[in-house]
Each structure stands twice: as C-alpha cells, then as structure tokens.
Amino acid sequence: xxxxxxxxxxxxxxxxxxxxxxxxxxxxxxxxxxxxxxxxxxxxxxxxxxxxxxxxxxxxxxxxxxxxxxxxxxxxxxxxxxxxxxxxxxxxxxxxxxxxxxxxxxxxxxxxxxxxxxxxxxxxxxxxxxxxxxxxxxxxxxxxxxxxxxxxxxxxxxxxxxxxxxxxxxxxxxxxxxxxxxxxxxxxxxxxxxxxxxxxxxxxxxxxxxxxxxxxxxxxxxxxxxxxxxx
Numbered sequence: 705x706x707x708x709x710x711x712x713x714x715x716x717x718x719x720x721x722x723x724x725x726x727x728x729x730x731x732x733x734x735x736x737x738x739x740x741x742x743x744x745x746x747x748x749x750x751x752x753x754x755x756x757x758x759x760x761x762x763x764x765x766x767x768x769x770x771x772x773x774x775x776x777x778x779x780x781x782x783x784x785x786x787x788x789x790x791x792x793x794x795x796x797x798x799x800x801x802x803x804x805x806x807x808x809x810x811x812x813x814x815x816x817x818x819x820x821x822x823x824x825x826x827x828x829x830x831x832x833x834x835x836x837x838x839x840x841x842x843x844x845x846x847x848x849x850x851x852x853x854x855x856x857x858x859x860x861x862x863x864x865x866x867x868x869x870x871x872x873x874x875x876x877x878x879x880x881x882x883x884x885x886x887x888x889x890x891x892x893x894x895x896x897x898x899x900x901x902x903x904x905x906x907x908x909x910x911x912x913x914x915x916x917x918x919x920x921x922x923x924x925x926x927x928x929x930x931x932x933x934x935x
Contacts, residue, residue, distance in 0.1 A: 730871055736883035740872045742896035744848070754793045754801060755828035756781050762805065765818040770809070774824045787813055798823060823847075829902035833858040836865035836910040850897040852890055854906055861887075861908055869909030874901060 731739055754760070758777045762785065764770040770786050777783050781794030788808050793801055798821040809817040829845040831854050838859025851872060855861060873882040889895035900906070 730882045730884040732884035732886075736885055737896065737898065739876075739881050739883040740874060740885075740898050742898050744899050744901065751797055752823065752826070752829075754796050754798065754823065755826065756794050757827040758793075758823055759825040760793065760798075760801075761822045761824045762802075763820045763822075764805075764809065764814075765820075767814065767817070770813075826902075831900050831902070831904045831906060833906045833908075835906075835908035836862045837908050838862065845900065845902060848899045850899055851885060851906065852887060852897050854900055854904075855887070855908065862910075864911050866909040866911045871907045871909070872898065872900070873905040873907070875903060 730736075754777060756777050756779045759774040760777065760783065761773045762771060762775060772785065775783055775785070777793045781792060782790045783793040784790050785805065788805065791801075791804065791808070796804070802819045802821040805819045805821070806817050809819070825844055825846055827844055830842050831845060831849070832840075832842050833854050834840045837855060838861075840858060843854060843857040849857075851870070855870075861867070867888040868884075868886040870885045870887050871882050872885065873880060875881075885898065886895060890897045
C-alpha cells in the first residue's frame with residue numbers, strides 16, 4: 705500500500721513540476737491582458753460570413769409571423785423562410801442577407817420592409833476548452849463569449865482545478881501566444897473577463913495535490929477491507 709501511494713505521489717509530483725514550468729512562461733496578472741485583451745477592438749473583428757449549420761435569428765420589423773428565431777442554415781448553405789421559401793445564406797454577411805430578404809419581401813409582400821439578421825449560433829466559430837473542466841471539448845461561440853462563459857459551456861471546473869492557472873492560447877500574427885488568468889479574481893470582479901476569439905484554446909490547470917487528496921479518499925473504503933495477518 706505504501707509503495708502504491710509513493711508511486712501515485714511521485715507521478716503526480718512529476719506532472720505538477722512539468723505543468724508549473726509551462727505556467728511560469730505565460731504572462732499573468734495585468735500583463736496577461738496585453739496578449740489577450742479584455743475586449744476585441746471593432747476594427748480587429750473580421751466581417752463574419754454566414755456558414756452552413758449556423759443558426760440565424762431573422763426579425764422583420766412589425767411582422768412577427770415572418771420573423772424566425774435560430775433558423776438553421778442547411779448544409780447546402782440555404783435557409784428556409786416564411787413566404788420567401790429557400791434563400792442562399794452561406795457566404796454572405798448578415799447585412800447582405802438582410803438586404804436580400806428585404807428586396808424579396810418588398811417585391812412581393814411588404815412596403816418598405818425592415819429586416820435584421822443576427823447569428824444566434826456559429827458552427828464555424830469555436831473555442832476549445834480543455835483541462836480540469838466537466839466536459840472538455842470544442843464549443844461554438846455565441847456572440848461575444850468570455851473566458852468564464854466558455855468554462856460554463858464545458859460544465860464548469862472540476863474539484864481539482866486551480867483557479868489561478870487558467871491559460872488562454874491564441875494565434876496572433878501567425879504565432880501561438882498565451883496568457884494566464886485567475887478566474888477567482890474575475891468572478892470577484894477584481895479582474896476583467898476577457899472576450900475569446902474563434903480558434904482560442906482554453907486550458908484549466910489541474911492541482912496535483914488536490915488530485916492526490918481525492919484519489920486517496922476514493923481508495924480509503926477499499927483499504928479498510930484489508931485485515932492485517934500479523935498481530
């Protein structure tokens with residue numbers, strides 16, 4: 705039993721040492737926001753073009769029967785709308801699609817229609833959330849998704865997560881860069897919650913000490929089954 709515990713502790717310690725060296729290389733605190741800003745400047749946002757499997761909310765002003773929420777763009781790139789029927793959506797900006805819908809409604813149904821198109825859910829824009837979270841995976845961005853919101857999409861952090869070691873990696877000018885954030889400070893309002901970009905990679909650190917503690921607790925009932933043979 706002692707040998708087993710020693711091996712467990714040794715492997716956890718080695719993992720912790722490797723991880724700690726990686727964390728030390730990342731800017732943290734206020735310096736982290738120089739790499740991953742809290743907000744994305746408007747001029748730095750590329751004009752989004754609609755993709756297949758996106759979900760769009762289309763509002764026709766004063767015409768609720770013609771408005772739709774989270775209408776899916778088909779794999780072929782088209783969208784089915786009331787009265788209009790099938791219309792090409794993929795490859796267009798939301799403004800261009802709104803103009804196209806307005807033109808078709810004005811030609812046949814309405815006088816001076818006003819239409820807005822919003823991307824409710826984007827399949828093409830996504831972030832990866834990994835590490836000590838409930839369900840690691842790739843998650844679609846919904847508008848301006850922040851670091852805390854991305855972790856919530858991954859079903860939150862696990863019991864062994866380290867709140868002060870949450871890394872965000874991003875490709876900037878062709879180079880992979882990263883920064884370290886403390887989500888406890890963000891939750892408490894002591895630090896800003898950075899907005900993520902498509903392609904960002906979030907890693908929630910794992911505490912080796914916490915992991916060993918929970919592993920030993922899980923082993924305790926089994927250990928109680930063993931009876932010493934020597935008095």
